[in-house]
Amino acid sequence: MEDFIQHLINGVSLGSIYALIALGYTMVYGILQLINFAHSEVYMLGAFAAYYTAIGLGRALGADLEPGIVFFGIVLIVAMAACGVAGLTIERFAYRPLRQAPKLNTLITAIGVSLFLQYTGQVIFGADPKSFPTVLEDRSLVSSGGIDLRLFDVTILLTGVAFMSGLHYLIHRTKTGKAMRAVSTNRQVASLMGINTDKIISMTFLIGSSLAGVGSVLVGMKYPQIDPLMGLFFGLKAFVAAVLGGIGNLAGAVLGGIIMGLSEEMVVAYLSSTYRDALAFGLLIVILVFRPAGLLGKWQTEKV
Amino acid sequence: MGYEAMLKHVLAGLVIFAATTGCTRKTPVAAPSESSDDSHRAQVAMTGDILIGEYGSMTGGEATFGLSTHEGVMMAIDETNEAGGVKGRRLKVIALDNQGKPDEAAAVVTRLITENKVVAVLGEVASGRTLAAAPIAQQHKIPMISPSSTNPQVTEVGDYIFRVCFIDPFQGTAMAKFAHEKLSAKKVAILRDVKSDYSVGLATFFAKTFRQMGGEIVIDQSYQSGEKDFKAQLTQIRSKKPDAIFIPGYYTEVGLIAQQAKQLGIKAPLLGGDGWDSEKLYQIGKDAINGQYFSSHYTTESTDSVVQDFIKNYKAKYGKVPDGLAALGYDAAKVLVSAMERAAELTPKNIRDEIARTKDFAGVTGRITIDGKRNAVKPAVVVKVDGTVNRYVTTITP
Numbered sequence A: 001m002e003d004f005i006q007h008l009i010n011g012v013s014l015g016s017i018y019a020l021i022a023l024g025y026t027m028v029y030g031i032l033q034l035i036n037f038a039h040s041e042v043y044m045l046g047a048f049a050a051y052y053t054a055i056g057l058g059r060a061l062g063a064d065l066e067p068g069i070v071f072f073g074i075v076l077i078v079a080m081a082a083c084g085v086a087g088l089t090i091e092r093f094a095y096r097p098l099r100q101a102p103k104l105n106t107l108i109t110a111i112g113v114s115l116f117l118q119y120t121g122q123v124i125f126g127a128d129p130k131s132f133p134t135v136l137e138d139r140s141l142v143s144s145g146g147i148d149l150r151l152f153d154v155t156i157l158l159t160g161v162a163f164m165s166g167l168h169y170l171i172h173r174t175k176t177g178k179a180m181r182a183v184s185t186n187r188q189v190a191s192l193m194g195i196n197t198d199k200i201i202s203m204t205f206l207i208g209s210s211l212a213g214v215g216s217v218l219v220g221m222k223y224p225q226i227d228p229l230m231g232l233f234f235g236l237k238a239f240v241a242a243v244l245g246g247i248g249n250l251a252g253a254v255l256g257g258i259i260m261g262l263s264e265e266m267v268v269a270y271l272s273s274t275y276r277d278a279l280a281f282g283l284l285i286v287i288l289v290f291r292p293a294g295l296l297g298k299w300q301t302e303k304v
Numbered sequence B: 001m002g003y004e005a006m007l008k009h010v011l012a013g014l015v016i017f018a019a020t021t022g023c024t025r026k027t028p029v030a031a032p033s034e035s036s037d038d039s040h041r042a043q044v045a046m047t048g049d050i051l052i053g054e055y056g057s058m059t060g061g062e063a064t065f066g067l068s069t070h071e072g073v074m075m076a077i078d079e080t081n082e083a084g085g086v087k088g089r090r091l092k093v094i095a096l097d098n099q100g101k102p103d104e105a106a107a108v109v110t111r112l113i114t115e116n117k118v119v120a121v122l123g124e125v126a127s128g129r130t131l132a133a134a135p136i137a138q139q140h141k142i143p144m145i146s147p148s149s150t151n152p153q154v155t156e157v158g159d160y161i162f163r164v165c166f167i168d169p170f171q172g173t174a175m176a177k178f179a180h181e182k183l184s185a186k187k188v189a190i191l192r193d194v195k196s197d198y199s200v201g202l203a204t205f206f207a208k209t210f211r212q213m214g215g216e217i218v219i220d221q222s223y224q225s226g227e228k229d230f231k232a233q234l235t236q237i238r239s240k241k242p243d244a245i246f247i248p249g250y251y252t253e254v255g256l257i258a259q260q261a262k263q264l265g266i267k268a269p270l271l272g273g274d275g276w277d278s279e280k281l282y283q284i285g286k287d288a289i290n291g292q293y294f295s296s297h298y299t300t301e302s303t304d305s306v307v308q309d310f311i312k313n314y315k316a317k318y319g320k321v322p323d324g325l326a327a328l329g330y331d332a333a334k335v336l337v338s339a340m341e342r343a344a345e346l347t348p349k350n351i352r353d354e355i356a357r358t359k360d361f362a363g364v365t366g367r368i369t370i371d372g373k374r375n376a377v378k379p380a381v382v383v384k385v386d387g388t389v390n391r392y393v394t395t396i397t398p
Helices: A002-032 A039-064 A069-098 A103-125 A151-173 A175-185 A187-192 A197-222 A230-245 A250-270 A273-290 B002-025 B063-082 B102-114 B127-139 B168-181 B197-212 B231-239 B251-263 B280-289 B305-318 B324-342 B348-356
Strands: A140-144 A147-150 B050-056 B091-097 B120-122 B144-146 B161-163 B187-193 B216-223 B244-246 B270-272 B293-296 B361-363 B366-370 B380-386 B389-396
Touching: A002 A039, A002 A147, A002 A151, A002 A175, A002 A197, A002 A230, A002 A250, A002 B231, A039 A069, A039 A103, A039 A197, A039 A230, A069 A103, A069 A197, A103 A230, A140 A151, A147 A151, A151 A175, A151 A197, A151 A250, A175 A187, A175 A197, A187 A197, A230 A250, A230 A273, A250 A273, A250 B231, A273 B216, B050 B063, B050 B102, B050 B324, B063 B091, B063 B305, B063 B324, B091 B102, B102 B120, B102 B127, B120 B324, B127 B144, B127 B161, B127 B197, B144 B324, B168 B197, B168 B244, B168 B270, B168 B293, B168 B380, B168 B389, B187 B197, B187 B231, B197 B216, B197 B244, B216 B231, B231 B251, B251 B270, B251 B280, B280 B380, B293 B389, B305 B324, B324 B348, B324 B361
Parallel strands: B050 B091, B050 B120, B120 B144, B144 B161, B187 B216, B187 B244, B244 B270, B270 B293
Antiparallel strands: A140 A147, B293 B380, B361 B366, B380 B389
16 A cells, blocks of 8 residues: 555656656747747756756855755856757747748647757767756655655656646736637737737746756756757657647646656556556557547637 | 647657658668678778777767766777877777667767778667677677676677676676675565666565575665656555665666655665666766665775876776776776787687787776676676765675
8 A cells, every 4th residue: 555655756846857847848839839849958957957067166166155045046047048048049930930921830840859969969978877956955754654755756756746827827918828728729810919929938948947957957957867869758748748748738838757767666566667668658648539639628710 | 630730759769760760771680691791791990990899878878877887988099099009090980879779879880880890889878788799790790798788688689799897687686695695684675667678687686595595675666767756655665664674776867766755754775786876876876876875886985006196097087986997998998908918810710819818907897707698797796876076895705
């Protein structure tokens, strides 16, 4: 029984990581109807920005630097800023020139940017895995009778839920959010109403990408091993989670992430790790057959 | 939406396809006929520098394997050149990177043999990549010495393929003996990487030997390299309360596994093989890796003068303590040099014959004798991780 509870904790903890990254995918899709495949690489860049900041601070301050909330805060802000800048740059140079082109062109460009960043990362950072420094000490919150609940697990889940609520507020309660929804509904009409669509789209990328920055630091702390291809593993799963929950829907991204995490955990525990990915994608197929828009997504007919 | 994800893979696949076909087209595969095999042999230069090829993972997830080996090889070659070379000719190493990919390993070895016309090839660390490249060396009849591929199939490719390390059955058997005799373990759990021939090989031979000695394998779990979360498997292992856990994986995952095992309160010692041997293991695993055991090819704590000289010179040259792979790279190059010195003429055939006659060669990783199956017969050492150094525990002989 305690094993089962432990599996539940592990699964939700893994799922909340998928959820955090899935939020970025779903946000850009919600506004632009573009699957930003480069999102997982922005996340990778965030992890490396955090890595070099932490190493640099460690060198500069030496023994004065202790893992703690201040150190964590600095690293987090740098990672968010780096991801934000990366997201803006990608949007400005790769996606904006294609704004009027068919959606498939932008999609293929996104795949290109993703591969470009993966391999450039291997040249610049080196392909061997690096050990992420300790910026905050993890500790056990509950540890009794074979059940272990840790600080990082709770932090990641709460961060995911907090960002989901924050984004929901931003999109549905603020003026910027209203403009985002307008751009999402009809870009031409929105610009006729005096909305600077380029600015709103940049804003979307800025917010979505800095979320990846938060994710990268939290994941780096939980699994302290980073490499230039790290986006591939969590990125693809997070993308599936976003689609599963209903892409474009914020609560759906979190729900999809948790479902993915839990089902993977249970499959590995009670069947075999070989079926891990088979299950993730099998689940996706089943859900898309019965609910093509995802669990919480609303089915919309294409505008012609 | 799965369509887009699929597209991503298809595109990547196309790029790889284009790259590999581009490489293979350059080298027509002609089976050497038995009657006139001399005409098919690669022609090697008989004057000037002696060219030796080396291939390894200088980049990629296992880059430290290739780089350490290369440093060991270069030290052996530089020492030989400083002492006047072989038969008055200097040695020159042409080292190519295979990015840790088997198809790339086959491509670079083809290049070393057909374009650079090397007289012998050194490499690789990972058995999967050596297996991809060995048939090419065999076909062109160029001797190849793998410093550290432990999968038995490697030297079965043909009579030109050698190695200077022990093989998986022995490593798995040695750790089973160690668990049974030194740790008095009765119940052992296994966590193997199902994507790696190396890991599966070690796990299989460990289980076989451990059961023969009366022990019990209480649970046999698996993972796939590249994963980062192992808590599902570890929670299952924890419920069986094993005396020890055998994890024959590579350092990249083992560091994370050790940390997560510690978080779940697992106190049983973790055991592994030479795939753990990298300084990254301590960086990723931190204090969770402390006190764990793995089998290795050599120990820095040996009092043998060959070993101590090697460590002293390596530190002077590279400013760090050599790991097991550097030591094996050094030994592989030294075995090759010694065979070249004994060979009457520096033809690939003569060099091959002399490598096969290697007996009681005093290497850094122990006394090396090449047996009839072109494998090295030598002992394994078991070390215990203590901070960032490996303390010698015991030696297990074949």
